[in-house]
Amino acid sequence: MAYKLKEVTMRTNNSNEGIKMISEMWEDIASGKLPLLFDSEHIFQQGISPISKYSNYSSDENGDYDLTMMSVSADFFQEMDIKVSKGLYKKYDEKDENGEIGACTRKAWEKVWHEQKIGDIKRTFTEDYESTVPGKYTKDGKPHCYLYIAIK
Template identity: 65%
Template sequence: MAYNLREVTIRTNNSERGMQQIGALWQDITSGKLPLLFDSTHQFLPGVSPVSRYSNYASDENGDYDLTVMAVQSDFFANMEGKVQQGLYKKYDVKDADGSVEACTQKAWAAVWAQQKAGEIHRTFTEDYESSVPAQYTKDGCAHCYLYIAAAK
């Protein structure tokens, strides 16, 4: 019998230990140990993209939060674009020409935190979403990180 998960959640934070937990979770997902992108027989699930949801914040980016990695279809992104147009979310599209997903993701979050510190955005700390795409899956050969940050109007 083949099965697959729709999402998996851990409680973590942005500490060094938290970053290790996140790395271990992603290793389990990309290896197929957790059948989110692959079914339990290790067959890739076509049309599925992994998206991280950050929610249940204890306070802000300095406290604990839930990290859920979800398997989504393409309509998820169209839905998020609609929320950006409504002003409910601010979108960040950051790329790394060297193809490093980690560097790309770090740049994207650094931009969020810099704008937050400067008072340019006001986060609601309800649900934020991240989709990081390795260079081998993009048309331009760059790694991309798309962040959707819940923002107060």
């Protein structure tokens, strides 16, 4: 009988070692070793998207946090857009013209940290979400990183 995980959580941080752990977990998800996008028999699960949830922050982006990789349906994005319209979250959308998904992710987070540093946003450090989408799945053919950052 095939099974599928709904989510996988690790405790990590933004150190080089923490980033390496995150990359390794994503590789395990993409390969089907962790059956989040595929079931245990390596059958791709239609209609879902991978999302990263950042929560249980020990302090801010410099401390430890829980990173939960989960699969969601399109309803998730609709619900998040409602939270954005209510002022609970700020949405970021960054893309990379050279097709590098890691570059658009770095740009998105650097924008958040910059806005935080200059006081344009005040983060709650409760739950933040990230969705990275390869260019082959976007309308413009460029990879995108969507962040939903909880704000005060």
